[in-house]
Amino acid sequence: MRTLTPADVTALERGFALLGAGGAGDTWACAMILRLQLRDVGLNVVGPADLPPDTWVVPVAYVGTPDILREKPPSGLEFATAVAGIARWSSRQPQAVLPAEGAGSNGIFALVAATGLRLPVVDADLCGRALPRLDQMSLSVLGQEPGPLALTDPTGRLVIVDGGDAASVERLVRALIPAAGGWAAVALQPLPAERLAEVGVQGTVERALALGRAHTASAGTSSTRSLAAALGARLLGQGQVLEVLRTGGAGVFGRGSISLTDRASGSIVRVEMENEYLVVLRDGAVVATTPDIICLVDGRTGQPVACEHVRSSLEVAVLQLAAAPFWMHEGRLEHVGPRAFGFPVDPVVEQGAE
Incomplete structure (x- = not known):
């Protein structure tokens, strides 16, 4: 287990930006939010094997247009609302947070969500890099339907999407995003920790941290x-x-x-x-x-x-x-x-x- 502090945020920001492959949104604003959060409370990063097998882990991400986040930044309540919504719908109370996409701003936003919920974050994700579609997540590739999932828009409205294969859910979510104002926080159905060995891309948070530290030490001087x-x-x-x-x-x-x-x-x-x-x-x-x-x-x-x-x-x-x-x-x-x-x-x- 590792406890993240404000001193780790610069490395995380740069590492997740590299894993974004040019996409997944600007990391600067969400890194600033995370840095402020970590001044008050630490964030524990745990490996999937460190959790009891029956621990419920909720994957989170934002979906939408990255540029709109600059014009319409999050209030900080969107992920809490989405997670509470999927907990009610699924009757599974999350005990840890997982980045659905461990890259770009989504890598940081998952840490923001975990810190706000006072839950640990799992050192894994469902992509291992930036990927644009829900049907490209590891869960979908392995044949699991992405629903039910909860979306919360910047005004606090909550939508539950349940049923349908990955491609149809992807199309539906994309159709909802313009009506949501350009972006929404998403919480997927909680998974038992024992499944993460099968469906999770392992070590994403640690990889981002290592890349960011190497980048910080080398960029601009070599x-x-x-x-x-x-x-x-x-x-x-x-x-x-x-x-x-x-x-x-x-x-x-x-x-x-x-x-x-x-x-x-x-x-x-x-x-x-x-x-x-x-x-x-x-x-x-x-x-x-x-x-x-x-x-x-x-x-x-x-x-x-x-x-x-x-x-x-x-x-x-x-x-x-x-x-x-x-x-x-x-x-x-x-x-x-x-x-x-x-x-x-x-x-x-x-x-x-x-």
Whole structure:
């Protein structure tokens, strides 16, 4: 067990930002909330095996448009309302909190929710990186329906969604979000702790903390190659962004493409993105794909650059972090690989990923 303090928040913020692969929302505002909370109370991080097998663990996340959170920030009551709602509906009283998506602002928001509820947070999640859809969570990939789930909008309204397969629940939730004002806090049905060995992506909070500490120690003081080595990442290219093209996608998410010339080799590096960075090509050949975590960092400061903030003339480095081992098992890769996002290419994953 580890107890988090305000001194850990900067590392957590940077680590979850890296695991966001350019998506999952800005971590700054929610990190500020967490830092203030931890001044008053510590937060215990526990491994799934540290909990009694019958402990009820509730996965939480926010769903919606990240930019709207800046205009319509949370009051702090949304997660408590959603968790109370799913507890009543399921007749299961949560005793711990699990990040549904341990990346970006959702990684931090789960800690905010746990601190506010005075519950421990479990060192696991249901994604291992940023993923945009409910039907891509580990639970859904393993065949469990995501419902019942509770959504609370910024005004405090509570909606329970029950029944339906993962794809239909994803469509329904996306349809509800505009009426909710652009985002909602979500609490999934509580799970017994003994199931997390099967359905959880293990060690996500500790990975974020380790990545953030390595980033804090290296960014801005070393070369990008040294930063990549400190993070255990592969450097795929570095140079000034030549062009950013943003296009509409086939679904609810927009598509985009970033091009740069790698300063070391002269190769043209192209990064394809949707909500996250998903595919990297060098001189037309695919060299990296989701579920490996593709990050763009500022070439001067080392800070992660989100998809919505990348622009022409920005100096960036393209890094590749290994996917969580959970996704390397047979039958799982197809749900989070490039074809799951409409790219007609096979996955290229980092060998020996741990």
